[in-house]
Amino acid sequence: MPRRAAARRPTPPPGGPPAPGRGPATRDHHPAQRTRTTAPARVTAAVEIPRDVNDAEIDVGGRAVKLTNLRKVFWPDEGITKGDLLRYYAVIAPVLLPHVRDRAMVMKRYPNGATGDFFFMKRAPKPRPAWIETCSIEHSSGNVIDFPMINDLAALLWVINLGCIDLNEWYARCDDVDRPDYLHFDLDPGEEVGFPQVVETAHVVNETLRGLGMPTYAKTTGSRGIHVYVPIVRGPTQKDVWMMAKTISLDIAKRHPRLTTAVYRKEIRPRDRVHVDFNQNAWGRTLASVYSVRPRPRAPVSTPVTWEELAGPMAIDDFRIDNVPARVKRFGDLWAPVTAESQRGRFDLTPFVPATRPRSPRPR
Numbered sequence: 001m002p003r004r005a006a007a008r009r010p011t012p013p014p015g016g017p018p019a020p021g022r023g024p025a026t027r028d029h030h031p032a033q034r035t036r037t038t039a040p041a042r043v044t045a046a047v048e049i050p051r052d053v054n055d056a057e058i059d060v061g062g063r064a065v066k067l068t069n070l071r072k073v074f075w076p077d078e079g080i081t082k083g084d085l086l087r088y089y090a091v092i093a094p095v096l097l098p099h100v101r102d103r104a105m106v107m108k109r110y111p112n113g114a115t116g117d118f119f120f121m122k123r124a125p126k127p128r129p130a131w132i133e134t135c136s137i138e139h140s141s142g143n144v145i146d147f148p149m150i151n152d153l154a155a156l157l158w159v160i161n162l163g164c165i166d167l168n169e170w171y172a173r174c175d176d177v178d179r180p181d182y183l184h185f186d187l188d189p190g191e192e193v194g195f196p197q198v199v200e201t202a203h204v205v206n207e208t209l210r211g212l213g214m215p216t217y218a219k220t221t222g223s224r225g226i227h228v229y230v231p232i233v234r235g236p237t238q239k240d241v242w243m244m245a246k247t248i249s250l251d252i253a254k255r256h257p258r259l260t261t262a263v264y265r266k267e268i269r270p271r272d273r274v275h276v277d278f279n280q281n282a283w284g285r286t287l288a289s290v291y292s293v294r295p296r297p298r299a300p301v302s303t304p305v306t307w308e309e310l311a312g313p314m315a316i317d318d319f320r321i322d323n324v325p326a327r328v329k330r331f332g333d334l335w336a337p338v339t340a341e342s343q344r345g346r347f348d349l350t351p352f353v354p355a356t357r358p359r360s361p362r363p364r
Helices: 082-100 151-161 195-211 238-255 324-331
Strands: 033-034 056-060 063-067 073-075 103-108 119-121 134-138 143-146 181-190 216-219 227-232 274-277
Touching: 056 103, 056 151, 056 238, 063 216, 073 082, 082 151, 082 324, 103 143, 181 195, 195 227, 195 238, 238 274
Parallel strands: none
Antiparallel strands: 033 134, 056 063, 103 119, 134 143, 181 227, 181 274, 216 227
């Protein structure tokens, strides 16, 4: 049987990092190729999700998007339906799409709603609309996976209609999946930790990063924790970023042992500490995106918050599917700098990248 050819990689845009050498995938080099279709759909008017039918086909910028089971209840206690979920994403799309565009997407599908079972799906399912773009990534095993990408509202609604509640995009764009656009910390509370302790930890992380000259942006996870992101100048590899995050996390845990931990194995992790998780920076990992709805009671949303807001009283479910659109209308996208194309406001990790470093954990 002939060996599968490695996916060829497009040349990065002018001003981007040098294109890595082509060739078969290794642990540190993963060729990727974007399947281009027509230009993203241009939506000039609000898209209405029907309320009076269970199934519908709607026009989204000239593309026919089939929607199914619109009346299916996804949050039984709140009476929130799949149609309500689609309506939220249709409204929030203008601020959400810049954060997920041109990135491979791991689908987490809840066919029976937020209280039902879920399963992960990496490959874009077939049959699918011809206008769904994919990012084909070759893994070190030689396996090539065609991940879907969400580049416009039509693709977003198509993915949500598959039963995806939250979105889990890659940290690096498809033209170079080994070089991410940000460094981040997932503040994951132990079983005996309340949200105020998570907030306290977030401020410790912020002070540490600010002390290094890094810009920081926080968001609620929509679950129990907080994500802290640092937009970086694209160039260091995912392994470099993982190592930097590890160094910072271990330092924080050492300086604040009663508040935090950097122990990765959950079975030996202290239950009364906040885990400053650096391992989510490893290649192939994902976190719930900003503005993602989460499959938890009251349908909370992973929402950008200011450090001033985090200094006051706050709860995770203060930010929900029913009130986040109004918040965004009032404040705009507080996370716009995280994925802005401009290099201004991004931190250059290059001086911190060591000449030699340990191997990053294998992606799961």
